[in-house]
Amino acid sequence: MAETGTCPRVVLVDDHALFRAGVRSELEGLVEIAGEAGDVDGAVATIAAVRPDVVLLDVHLPGGGGVEILRRLATEAPGAKCLALSVSDDPEDVIAIIRAGARGYVTKTISPTELADAIRRVQDDDAVFSPRLAGFVLDAFASGGGGGGGGAGGSAAEVAAADADLDQLTPREREVLRHIARGYLYKEIAQRLGISVKTVEAHVSAVLRKLQLSTRHELSRWAAERRLVD
Incomplete structure (x- = not known):
């Protein structure tokens, strides 16, 4: 790099x-x-x-x-x-x-x-x-169509675990999560939610920490697997 x-x-x-x-x-x-x-x-x-x-x-x-x-x-x-x-x-x-x-x-x-x-x-x-394309990818992974490993899953235990994870997040953190999963840039999220870019960054850091994830890529995959984006 x-x-x-x-x-x-x-x-x-x-x-x-x-x-x-x-x-x-x-x-x-x-x-x-x-x-x-x-x-x-x-x-x-x-x-x-x-x-x-x-x-x-x-x-x-x-x-x-x-x-x-x-x-x-x-x-x-x-x-x-x-x-x-x-x-x-x-x-x-x-x-x-x-x-x-x-x-x-x-x-x-x-x-x-x-x-x-x-x-x-x-x-x-x-x-x-590109924001309007993110949904195609999210839908594909949510339906188990991702390449390689197993499907996205959908057992009751997995759904319950996802709900428990989401319960850790504040309403604003959930909003930011959904925008990240759709592929929006930090500045675009800030404009849409009426907050600063630094506040968006702080929310993303909090979401990553609470969900024990490391990158935005993992966050997008996590949201797709749990059908969090329409």
């Missing part, structure tokens, strides 16, 4: 050279573009060679798309952190790329500063989603 204060090293994967040039220009000074690729084979080779902090990954690419890249990275560059950046907001695209291993999904309408923030959050092992 890059040291605090340095620019994250990023590999940009998109089959449109003009779009890559635009992203590179918009992110100048915010991140370091350490490599680029326009297809699956080139992407895997570049990522394996460069070992970036974060991969910005388009969903639809020649040779199998972003899902195929993620599958190959599992063996050729394990540990690579990928953030999907796509024009598509199709639920099937979102779920497929997250199940394949991407740590987040944002659309190409995102601003440069928001994109740079999303990159840093993925670098820090956070889960990042």
